[in-house]
Amino acid sequence: MGLLRPRLEERTVELVAAIRARGECDYVEDFALELPTVIFLELMGLPIDELPTFLEWEKQALAPTDEGVFDPERQIGGIFSVVGYFQAEIARRRESGERGDGLLGAMLGWELDGVPAPDDALVNCCLLLFLAGLDTVAMSLSFAMHHLATHDADRRHVAGLAAAGESIDDAVEELLRFYAVPEIGRKVTQDIELGGQQLRAGDLVVFPLVSANRDEALVAGADALDLATGQPAPHLAFGAGPHRCLGSHLARIEMSVALSGWHRAIPEYALRHNTTPKAYWGNVHGIFSLPLEKFGS
Ligand code: HEM
Known part of the structure; x- marks a missing residue:
């Protein structure tokens, strides 16, 4: 994964420079959605020209509508587009006799129990x-x-580390803990009592990981985040x-890379005046948009 770091740094610098020149942005649209998608294409060995197409499929498959509703038909449409793309790309590479670049190229050489992995499994x-x-x-x-835009001391802490070229890994870990986005789902296999709740075999359950991460019964002080003095739990x-x-x-x-690159270039910023970003709940919790302004150095 370390091999992807230079590309990540390069793309972060490009995106942040463009945003800084504009003096404002919607962080979600202009930065957060784009960076991981660029790196996904790079990791898989796919052309960067596919970025707008993948961003669109991502919106369809993973995000709610503007009203905050997850529309299964739209999601399945996005998923089928992705499946169709990879089926065609794998077939194209097989026919050409060249495995091609990236993880996808490596996958085409994978074996399961001594036989080539079936293309359906690769898709x-x-x-x-x-x-x-x-x-x-x-x-x-x-x-x-969003946290850093609304908590001055924490923002200054991260910006200070980034400016000094020091690691922000502890801060990243603490932010991941406190704002864990996934809710994982499981099917209960046997009747069991868990946390005072009776669960029956066959029940479907979701576990919001953020609530475990903030559980004061497990870690004292878990329901608070203080980057300046805290240790990652x-x-x-x-x-x-x-x-x-x-x-x-x-x-x-x-x-x-994303957070240190941003704070090196834009150490001061704030939420756009009079805006309250709206969050949504899903398999992955999200924010619709995060307008930032008042960039300073
Ligand atoms: C901050 C970002 C991320 C978070 C918080 C996260 C969180 C998680 C969680 C909680 C699971 C377990 C799901 C379960 O038990 O049902 C999971 C699984 C997985 N994640 Fe991530 N993830 C992140 C980024 C990534 C990235 C960048 C990749 C790959 C490019 C990735 C690939 C996977 C895969 C393949 C699984 C399934 C593993 C399995 O079922 O054996 N994740 N992730």
Whole structure:
């Protein structure tokens, strides 16, 4: 994942320079959604020209409508577009006899139990990376920036570290903990009582990870975030067990590069006057838009 760092840094500098020149932005639209998608294309070995198409599919598959409603038909349409794209791209590479670049190129050489991995499994794998690695990063960044735009001491702390070229990894970890965006779902396999709730085999349950991360019964002071003096506490933002996040290393690098690159160039900023960003709840919690202004150095 470290190999992607130079490209991440380059793209962060480009995006932030353009935003700084404008003097204002919608952080979600102009930065947070774009950066992970650029890196996804880079990771998979796909052309950067596909960026607008992937951003559109991401909106359809992963985001609610402007009214905050998740529209299953729109989501399935987006998912089928992604599946169709990867089916065609894998077929094209197979026919050309060239595996091509990136993770997709590597996948075409994968074997399962000594036989080539079936193309359907590879398409599923690509879809999983698309569904798991884009809005998670975009929204973790957006909640982090909302916090920093509204908490001066914490913003100054991160900007100070970035200006000194020091690591902001502890701050990233604490922000990930406090604003964990995913809600994970499970099907109950046997009757069990959990936290005073009786669950029955077959029940479908969701676990908002943020509530575990802020549980004062587990970690004293967990329901507060103080970047300037706090130490990062253990957390479940990346889940746990066999399905723990496969992309956590990349996600941490993306968060760290994005936040330090921004604060080196734009250490001072504020929420646009009289705006209250609206959040939404879903498999991944999100913010519709995050207008920032009053850039200073
Ligand atoms: C801040 C960003 C991210 C957060 C908070 C996050 C969080 C999570 C969580 C909580 C899970 C467990 C889901 C479950 O148990 O049901 C998960 C799984 C997964 N994540 Fe991430 N993720 C992030 C970024 C990424 C990225 C960048 C990638 C890849 C490019 C990625 C790939 C995956 C994959 C493939 C799984 C499924 C693993 C499995 O089922 O075995 N994630 N993620």
